[in-house]
Amino acid sequence: KAGVTQTPRYLIKTRGQQVTLSCSPISGHRSVSWYQQTPGQGLQFLFEYFSETQRNKGNFPGRFSGRQFSNSRSEMNVSTLELGDSALYLCASTEGAGYTFGSGTRLTVV
């Protein structure tokens, strides 16, 4: 059974640009969540999608957005990148019995 797949693994972007990250959940999982991991703030919840609907959103500015497609794949977008957006972005999927995380996308903003 394939795990959670995140692409790309690494990204380098310039301040002011926008970026889109992709997540393919475990087959059959309808819930996909996104987390930001930084050394200072740790793991922080961004948002959760279930059957194409955002059910909850963490305390992040509107520059952070996401969506989920009918096949449960999800994307998150960050617009007008800031240096502080440099982080590991993790996607996790679940079908009710605990999250499975992907390996993440390492975003560096320069």
Add this chain to the structure above:
Amino acid sequence: GENVEQHPSTLSVQEGDSAVIKCTYSDSASNYFPWYKQELGKGPQLIIDIRSNVGEKKDQRIAVTLNKTAKHFSLHITETQPEDSAVYFCAASSSGGGADGLTFGKGTHLIIQP
């Protein structure tokens, strides 16, 4: 919102000894408490979880205990091995890890000394 405190931030133990990591949470509505292990370059991996209707759960060398009254839960690893070296995170959720997401502790860097 929920707040999860985790201690210690670094724990060094001799191979074969036991390791204990402790977490406290603030929201009495939290009912799901998972523990994750994160190795360098990888995403967090679920190693054990417990729900609020259970006081203790074991899986081979790993156990978790929950005290709902005191709002704290702990991870116990016995007979530690070099491959246990990693960063461990506790988390809490009031929705079973679903819509409300997980609130994580800051992590414990566990070092197993040979």
